[in-house]
Amino acid sequence: MMDFALAPQTLAAMELFQGLAVSALETIAARTRVRRLSKDLRIFSQGDEEVRAHAVIEGGVRITQSGSDGAQVVIRFIGPGEMFGTVSLFTDGRYPADAITLAETLEASWSEAELLDLIHRHPQIGVNVIRIIGRRLQEVQERVRELATQRAERRVAHALLRLAHQAGHSTIDGTAIEFPLRRKDVADISGTTLHTASRILTSWEKAGFLTTRDRRLTIRHPSEILRISEEASD
Amino acid sequence: MMDFALAPQTLAAMELFQGLAVSALETIAARTRVRRLSKDLRIFSQGDEEVRAHAVIEGGVRITQSGSDGAQVVIRFIGPGEMFGTVSLFTDGRYPADAITLAETLEASWSEAELLDLIHRHPQIGVNVIRIIGRRLQEVQERVRELATQRAERRVAHALLRLAHQAGHSTIDGTAIEFPLRRKDVADISGTTLHTASRILTSWEKAGFLTTRDRRLTIRHPSEILRISEEASD
DNA sequence: CCGCGAGTTTGCGCTGGAGCAAACTGCTCC
């Protein structure tokens, strides 16, 4: 865990700071805390009260929520350029979920006071926050609809497509998802069990739709996954 | 459908305008479109492109989302003082869901340009929007967790408690939920079927936990519903 | 007063996928 100088163009690539002048970005860069974090490190825990606004520069973070009964779901995966843990600054000042690195990760963060001050100076950041949170709200609402109405296989297909869209990059073999995913992760994000997710992914591997190497998924035939995700329930 | 003069204190009661000076509220009031809408009226439809920011003053609105396959879920119910349809102003400029009045309703709304201008003049409104959307995001994420991990009965119990908290008012008989709810509504908000929801509610009525009169629910023993909502799954 | 339609209740059979258990794979660390 150590400090790094941060290039303004790294900030410019984040949606959070879109529409800002380079001079503004330079000031922000100077006030950003950047840390390199090892794999499987807990960045914050559900309920923690010293909240900061975070963003991933390189690597990835898994955001999970657990209920009083211990049941756990993955809220989302955060890839490069995305912010996380920021909503709690505006609501009750407690993180609503756990954040754990999926791999070695370069993370930026700002204290509550700093972010509020930045929004005050650059209202555009506020609008950016609304847009980002708004889009996530819509995504989560879509997930609710899927969970309520669709079968496990379709949900897994949708989850993979979302991940590929969010954090996929093209390779010769197809679209690879940047960060390592265990079967359990796939299960928790699509609202099923480890067992069912494993069965589904294995069957897709056998069919040649995708490959797993070293926990990393590569989608070889997105069209097939898409077809499954749109399949009628009967 | 007709216009009304709007009292600043009505706006002050809305979370959207919290923290604003009375003078500001007066200006806003003058720029608000207020309409009285009949029951079962469609305010906007999923996909519509002329988006406005809305709020309920009296009455209630059901927000539902339907997928390409026709399956439908209730996203949430909007009660007095709450805003709706606002997120789309910041994301893609299309309503992500349908809005239909549950009863005769007094509705306020602002055009996109007006709301953006207001946020620009009063950044506090922007922060309020973030807080409201942030809280909703957390609520929806909790719903995802429930749908993924809990049984139908617990989900219905949670849904009722949320509704009672959001739009309940105390009477001699217990907590009454302001707007009329069909069994189908309860099913769609708790992610189950009409049949299962009907069975569960009927059994609770028989047990005396709640009563339905004229589509309106009154919770007589919140503690019992709470117990069910926290019951272990085994 | 009667017929109609919307919403509700209830019975019954079927199945997706959860839950449990056990074997297997491939690491990492002695």
Place this chain on the structure above:
DNA sequence: GGAGCAGTTTGCTCCAGCGCAAACTCGCGG
């Protein structure tokens, strides 16, 4: 190199609750 562990695969059983169907209630208009 082998013991141990994390993660995965796979077989089997079982049941919550979905889907279908039919009967019932109630308010409304004619």
